[in-house]
Amino acid sequence: MYLPEHFAENRPEEIDRLIxxxxxxxxxxxxxxxxxxxHIPLLREGTDRLIGHVALANDMHxxxxxxxxxxxxxxxxxxxxxxxxxxxxxxxxxxxxxxxxQAVHVKGRIRFDHSEKFKRMIVGRMTKHFEAVTSGDKAxxxxxxxxxxxxxxxxxxxxxxxxxxxxxxxxxxSQNRTQGDHDSVVRQLDERGDGALANAMRNVxx
Numbered sequence: 502m503y504l505p506e507h508f509a510e511n512r513p514e515e516i517d518r519l520i521x522x523x524x525x526x527x528x529x530x531x532x533x534x535x536x537x538x539x540h541i542p543l544l545r546e547g548t549d550r551l552i553g554h555v556a557l558a559n560d561m562h563x564x565x566x567x568x569x570x571x572x573x574x575x576x577x578x579x580x581x582x583x584x585x586x587x588x589x590x591x592x593x594x595x596x597x598x599x600x601x602x603q604a605v606h607v608k609g610r611i612r613f614d615h616s617e618k619f620k621r622m623i624v625g626r627m628t629k630h631f632e633a634v635t636s637g638d639k640a641x642x643x644x645x646x647x648x649x650x651x652x653x654x655x656x657x658x659x660x661x662x663x664x665x666x667x668x669x670x671x672x673x674x675s676q677n678r679t680q681g682d683h684d685s686v687v688r689q690l691d692e693r694g695d696g697a698l699a700n701a702m703r704n705v706x707x
Contacts, residue, residue: 502604502606502669504669505677507676507677508671508672508673508676508677508704509670509671509672510603510605510670510671510672510673512706513701514668515603515617515672517545517637518669519575519577519603519604519605519670520543520545520575520605520607520634521545521549522577523575524542524543524575524631525540525542525575526540526541526542526543526551526553526574526575526607527539527573527575527576528541528572528573528574528611529571529572529573529574530561530564530565530569530570530571530572530611531569532565532592533563533564534564534602537561537564537565537606539555539559539561541553541554541555541561541661542627542631543573543661543663544623544626544627544654546626546662548665549662549664549665550663550664550665551573551607551609551662551665552623552626552627552660552661552662552663552668553627553661553663554620554623554624554627554658554659554660554661555613555658555659555661556657556659557656557658557659558657559585559588559659563663565611565613567612567613567664568610568611568612569610569611569635570608570609570611571608571609571610571611571663572604572606572607572608572610573607573609574604574605574606574607574661575604575605575606575607575703576602576603576604577602577603577604577605577697577706578581578602578603578695578697578698578701579600579601579602579603579698580600580601580602580690580698581598581600581693582598582599582600582601582686583598583689584598586599586682586685586686586689587678587685587686588681588682588685589678589679589681589682591682596649596704599635600657600673601673601674601686601698601702602671602672602673602698603670603671603672603701604671605669605670605671606668606669606670607663607665607667607668608665608666608667608668608669609663609664609665609666609667610663610664611661611662611663611664612617612661612662612663612664613659613660613661613662614659614660614661614662615659615660616660616699617652617655619660619662620653620655620658620659620660621643622660623660623661623666624643624655624658625643626642628641628642628643672701672704672705674698674701675696675702675704676706676707680707683702683707686701686702687699687702688703
């Protein structure tokens with residue numbers, strides 16, 4: 502990833518927030534047939550692992566060799582930025598369009614686990630995590646489904662465990678613009694309903 506120093510995201514808490522808030526990762530790997538990509542929700546497991554699962558019918562677990570290095574990409578909010586939003590444009594017209602965004606790239610080694618114990622652990626943890634976010638005290642639990650149905654569904658997935666080797670994160674949020682230009686972009690994003698990106702800009706280190 503192209504990463505100018507002023508756009509480098511070095512705050513561990515912000516990197517964790519982005520992975521947690523935008524868990525649908527794009528996993529890219531080199532296979533014998535060429536590059537392969539899958540879109541898989543992942544959950545942080547401690548500080549050095551990501552866990553998830555793929556469908557048994559997904560060739561990903563067959564095409565990617567054991568302990569292969571893969572890249573997991575987490576993309577957060579993003580938006581087109583018009584030069585008309587910059588007050589400085591009225592002074593010198595030296596402005597062009599751009600795109601603001603945040604992204605996290607995680608490189609690591611992947612392995613797949615077919616054991617029921619591992620799959621139950623992953624589904625249980627992911628369900629507990631995401632149901633807490635969406636359903637609160639009415640959260641769905643694995644025990645809500647009939648036992649034989651749950652066993653059948655577990656048989657149709659493969660567990661995924663990724664050991665993290667390197668994390669690179671980028672927050673391209675107008676840090677290279679003047680304070681006036683930066684604040685104007687925040688206002689424009691708010692007015693257009695891009696509040697999440699506007700808040701990220703408010704919180705970014707300049």
